[in-house]
Amino acid sequence: MRNASPLKKHALALLWSVFGLFFVFIVVIEMNNEGWTEPPKKKMASAQFDMQQVAKPKPKPKPKPKPKPKKVKPKRSAPTPNLSSQLSGLDTGLEAFQADDLLSDDALLGDVGNDMVMTDDTVDQAPQPSRRTPIEYPKKARKMGVTGYVLMNLLIDKQGRVEKVKVLESDPADTFDDVAVAAVKTWEFKPAQYQGQPVKVWAKQKIRFDLN
Amino acid sequence: MQPALHNLFDQFLVYMQSGGFVMWPLFVLVIVLWYALGYRFHAIKRGSQKSVRVLIRKFDSGKREVPRGLIDGAIVDALQIVNEGYRGTIGRELIEDAFFPYYQELKKYRKTVNTIVMVSPLIGLLGTVAGMIETFDSLGSMTLYSQGGGIAGGISQALFTTQLGLVVAVPGLVVGRLIDRRSKIMELELEQIKDIVCSEEEGK
Numbered sequence: 001m002r003n004a005s006p007l008k009k010h011a012l013a014l015l016w017s018v019f020g021l022f023f024v025f026i027v028v029i030e031m032n033n034e035g036w037t038e039p040p041k042k043k044m045a046s047a048q049f050d051m052q053q054v055a056k057p058k059p060k061p062k063p064k065p066k067p068k069p070k071k072v073k074p075k076r077s078a079p080t081p082n083l084s085s086q087l088s089g090l091d092t093g094l095e096a097f098q099a100d101d102l103l104s105d106d107a108l109l110g111d112v113g114n115d116m117v118m119t120d121d122t123v124d125q126a127p128q129p130s131r132r133t134p135i136e137y138p139k140k141a142r143k144m145g146v147t148g149y150v151l152m153n154l155l156i157d158k159q160g161r162v163e164k165v166k167v168l169e170s171d172p173a174d175t176f177d178d179v180a181v182a183a184v185k186t187w188e189f190k191p192a193q194y195q196g197q198p199v200k201v202w203a204k205q206k207i208r209f210d211l212n
Numbered sequence: 213m214q215p216a217l218h219n220l221f222d223q224f225l226v227y228m229q230s231g232g233f234v235m236w237p238l239f240v241l242v243i244v245l246w247y248a249l250g251y252r253f254h255a256i257k258r259g260s261q262k263s264v265r266v267l268i269r270k271f272d273s274g275k276r277e278v279p280r281g282l283i284d285g286a287i288v289d290a291l292q293i294v295n296e297g298y299r300g301t302i303g304r305e306l307i308e309d310a311f312f313p314y315y316q317e318l319k320k321y322r323k324t325v326n327t328i329v330m331v332s333p334l335i336g337l338l339g340t341v342a343g344m345i346e347t348f349d350s351l352g353s354m355t356l357y358s359q360g361g362g363i364a365g366g367i368s369q370a371l372f373t374t375q376l377g378l379v380v381a382v383p384g385l386v387v388g389r390l391i392d393r394r395s396k397i398m399e400l401e402l403e404q405i406k407d408i409v410c411s412e413e414e415g416k
Contacts, residue, residue, distance in 0.1 A: 009255055013248070014247065017242075020242055020246020020247075020249065024379055024380055028375060029220065029227060032227065032372075202353075
């Protein structure tokens with residue numbers, strides 16, 4: 001073999017690999033760079049929903065429509081066929097179909113709503129904690145003077161017990177999670193209400209750990 | 213310069229984090245791919261640009277002696293064998309043996325490049341699937357905005373991995389094809405050298 005020495009080729013190849021690495025990642029980062037402001041790792045944007053009772057404007061009492069006696073026109077001749085009647089079909093004279101009638105009728109809906117899981121912004125009445133157990137401040141954190149919070153999502157069943165707990169956010173991460181989750185699992189709630197019925201619901205609960 | 217570079221590195225880390233577990237294998241694949249491409253680029257050097265016939269004449273008459281590239285080297289090797297007195301079938305076989313390392317050099321890392329180019333979009337796709345799973349998980353458990361996850365995390369994971377997979381594959385594909393073409397031509401030229409050297413010597 002009379003060619004460039006293998007060592008030299010490998011060294012050059014290494015240089016190329018560094019080049020390729022920079023090339024690929026600079027391309028990729030530049031691609032995503034539009035509107036880059038700051039690394040989001042500092043604080044993840046979190047959306048919070050505050051329950052607010054929005055005063056609903058009361059519907060004005062509608063003036064009662066005057067009952068119009070329908071005049072039955074004796075039809076002598078067949079209607080002249082025109083385009084619109086062909087497109088829309090014949091008028092059978094039945095009343096319009098109304099979805100309201102269906103919804104108000106429980107029998108039609110059946111058990112559909114029974115196992116539904118809702119969120120705390122879709123229910124009529126959000127769940128309220130009825131029994132809270134005290135939470136023990138972690139000793140290590142207390143010693144070091146760490147404060148923070150844990151935001152959790154709780155699945156509260158129809159009896160008001162906590163079925164599942166998921167940690168959404170915590171600060172500082174992982175410090176208070178276990179304590180908070182363990183405590184919240186023993187809590188009891190007044191179940192959420194939807195249309196007068198208790199329903200299963202996902203609700204957010206924040207627990208603050210403060211030293212005083 | 214320093215803060216700009218630092219910022220870039222920060223962005224890189226954030227990018228790698230948002231893509232999930234698929235990003236680091238892709239990172240390794242980028243290094244291997246460009247190493248292989250670089251090696252092939254430097255290994256497959258023809259030497260002089262003149263045609264094979266002209267080169268053989270020049271080396272034979274002693275006008276040139278120092279080979280500069282792969283083809284030059286092959287010609288020098290072949291002429292050496294012929295000048296030692298090996299002719300005909302035996303000479304041809306000896307030349308073939310002598311050319312074996314050249315063929316190997318032409319093929320080195322070709323499979324590696326092709327494999328990585330094929331596989332990296334698939335790995336990106338795997339990341340996409342993982343991201344979609346995370347998205348639907350968070351839909352199911354209503355943890356839509358959880359730290360380092362949730363819908364936004366899942367979707368960004370889904371998109372970034374595919375993007376990286378494609379950005380790794382496409383330049384590799386193009387550059388790899390260009391180098392492949394060069395190596396194919398040189399393989400043909402090696403055959404040509406064999407033919408010319410053997411036939412000329414037989415004809416003498």
